[in-house]
Amino acid sequence: MRYISTRGQAPILTFEEAMMTGLARDGGLYVPETVPTLSAEEIAAMAGKSYEEIAFQVMRPYVGDTFTDEEFESLIDKAYAGFGHAARAPLVQLGPNHFLLELFHGPTLAFKDFAMQLIGQMMQFALGRSGKRITIVGATSGDTGSAAIEAFRGLSNVDVFILFPHGRVSEVQRRQMTTPSEANVHALAVDGDFDDCQAALKDMFNDFDFREEVALAGVNSINWGRVLAQVVYYFSSAVSLGAPHRKVSFTVPTGNFGDIFAGYIAKKMGLPIEKLVVATNQNDILDRTLKTGIQKKEGVTPSISPSMDIQVSSNFERALFDAYGRDGAVVTQQMEDLKSKGEFTISQGAFDFLKATFDSGRASEEETSATITAQRTLTGEILCPHSAVGVKVAEEHLSDIPMITLATAHPAKFPAAVEAATGIYPTLPPRMSDLFEREERVTRVANDLSALQSLIRERRSR
Ligand SMILES: *Cc1c(COP(=O)(O)O)cnc(C)c1O
Numbered sequence: 001m002r003y004i005s006t007r008g009q010a011p012i013l014t015f016e017e018a019m020m021t022g023l024a025r026d027g028g029l030y031v032p033e034t035v036p037t038l039s040a041e042e043i044a045a046m047a048g049k050s051y052e053e054i055a056f057q058v059m060r061p062y063v064g065d066t067f068t069d070e071e072f073e074s075l076i077d078k079a080y081a082g083f084g085h086a087a088r089a090p091l092v093q094l095g096p097n098h099f100l101l102e103l104f105h106g107p108t109l110a111f112k113d114f115a116m117q118l119i120g121q122m123m124q125f126a127l128g129r130s131g132k133r134i135t136i137v138g139a140t141s142g143d144t145g146s147a148a149i150e151a152f153r154g155l156s157n158v159d160v161f162i163l164f165p166h167g168r169v170s171e172v173q174r175r176q177m178t179t180p181s182e183a184n185v186h187a188l189a190v191d192g193d194f195d196d197c198q199a200a201l202k203d204m205f206n207d208f209d210f211r212e213e214v215a216l217a218g219v220n221s222i223n224w225g226r227v228l229a230q231v232v233y234y235f236s237s238a239v240s241l242g243a244p245h246r247k248v249s250f251t252v253p254t255g256n257f258g259d260i261f262a263g264y265i266a267k268k269m270g271l272p273i274e275k276l277v278v279a280t281n282q283n284d285i286l287d288r289t290l291k292t293g294i295q296k297k298e299g300v301t302p303s304i305s306p307s308m309d310i311q312v313s314s315n316f317e318r319a320l321f322d323a324y325g326r327d328g329a330v331v332t333q334q335m336e337d338l339k340s341k342g343e344f345t346i347s348q349g350a351f352d353f354l355k356a357t358f359d360s361g362r363a364s365e366e367e368t369s370a371t372i373t374a375q376r377t378l379t380g381e382i383l384c385p386h387s388a389v390g391v392k393v394a395e396e397h398l399s400d401i402p403m404i405t406l407a408t409a410h411p412a413k414f415p416a417a418v419e420a421a422t423g424i425y426p427t428l429p430p431r432m433s434d435l436f437e438r439e440e441r442v443t444r445v446a447n448d449l450s451a452l453q454s455l456i457r458e459r460r461s462r
Helices: 015-021 040-044 051-066 069-081 112-130 143-152 171-178 194-206 208-213 224-240 258-268 285-292 316-323 328-341 348-357 365-378 385-395 415-422 449-459
Strands: 003-005 030-032 091-095 098-102 134-139 158-165 185-190 248-253 273-280 294-296 343-345 358-362 403-407 443-445
Touching: 003 015, 015 051, 015 112, 015 224, 030 224, 040 224, 051 069, 051 224, 069 112, 091 365, 098 224, 098 385, 112 143, 112 158, 112 224, 134 143, 134 194, 143 158, 143 171, 143 185, 158 171, 158 194, 158 449, 185 194, 185 449, 194 208, 194 449, 224 248, 224 258, 248 258, 248 385, 258 273, 258 316, 273 285, 273 348, 273 385, 285 294, 285 358, 316 328, 316 348, 328 343, 348 358, 358 385, 365 385, 365 415, 385 403, 443 449
Parallel strands: 098 403, 134 158, 158 185, 185 443, 248 273, 248 403, 273 358
Antiparallel strands: 003 030, 091 098, 294 343
């Protein structure tokens, strides 16, 4: 299996190389050269299998000869062993034909654990074999950083540095980043906001000497390894509702288009998905794009679902690449327009292509809150604000085809919004109830590139 860039000008890579590289050198994103398909019989045979067995079957064709079957099986087992639910991604029913896929039973209580835990195992294995070391640096508004730290803590060939805006993440998120005691974990509280953290990260990747010196690697949501791991739960949930004999639809609360793009890959692989519904909060660039065919940047307004407060949806580029018949030159042009003019218009043909699969909706702050309140009464389910955005939009798209809404975080990760809507303060699962007693370890840093770089040079192990 080979990987090509959405802009057509970067080297073609293997799975291992694409995972280690992240962003392609031409600024594009890596995608598989061809998407493997599974027959209806193969999908039907997944019924009754464990999450890990389905994960192996879905992902095996993508990793090529990076791992043997035995190696890959063992990496998958290790990745999900720390989850707090035997089903890994259990389904619960919300109403007639409406189901909730709980993706928050991982170690940091958000769906990002599904991808990050696996990528941690895969990278460590590949590095152990090559004897190389890498330095992972990430910027976070909360969930990505905690998931990355949890996935890489204690791994011997990796140092992980996470930049987060000082004073601007929730207490649960901060403690998940600052309480791991392993020496290879470095939580850095930057005196600035999330954009400053992201800008510093970008500057580090563009400083090629530094990049080489510390063997810089990234694990943000454009990494193909992350998208791939997310394809699995589309299969596992659809099969438990009767696929491939019965179609299903999904509603996905999304900002960066990462999670829902994994659903698109599942569909391309042969899973009978009727519609993939994009659910956005008030930062609704994706909903507007799918309604008008014009992608136009507007400012970000902070919301109660902060992990979806995004202006530029990086993974959308992957869908656009297919919509334009894999023409890298057109994608490059559109991405340049977005950067320079703040918008681009999708051609009618490409727009029709996208509309055949994707639908969309948005939830205001009031609607999100009201949905948390209503679900508490109607089903007893306590939703996090991101999942509530999904449920609200899904309710507008119900039909005779079963709808699965993705629940992306545990309510205890966003207790203030949940308490305001329900009067109930959501508690952490027992396995992490001592989070507030654990000792914190964090370094406060100025928002200054060279200070950050010196710190990373100094702290990383060799
Ligand atoms: C990251 C995140 C999202 C958005 O994920 P995308 O990759 O943008 O689809 C939604 N909900 C939660 C809780 C998240 O952490």
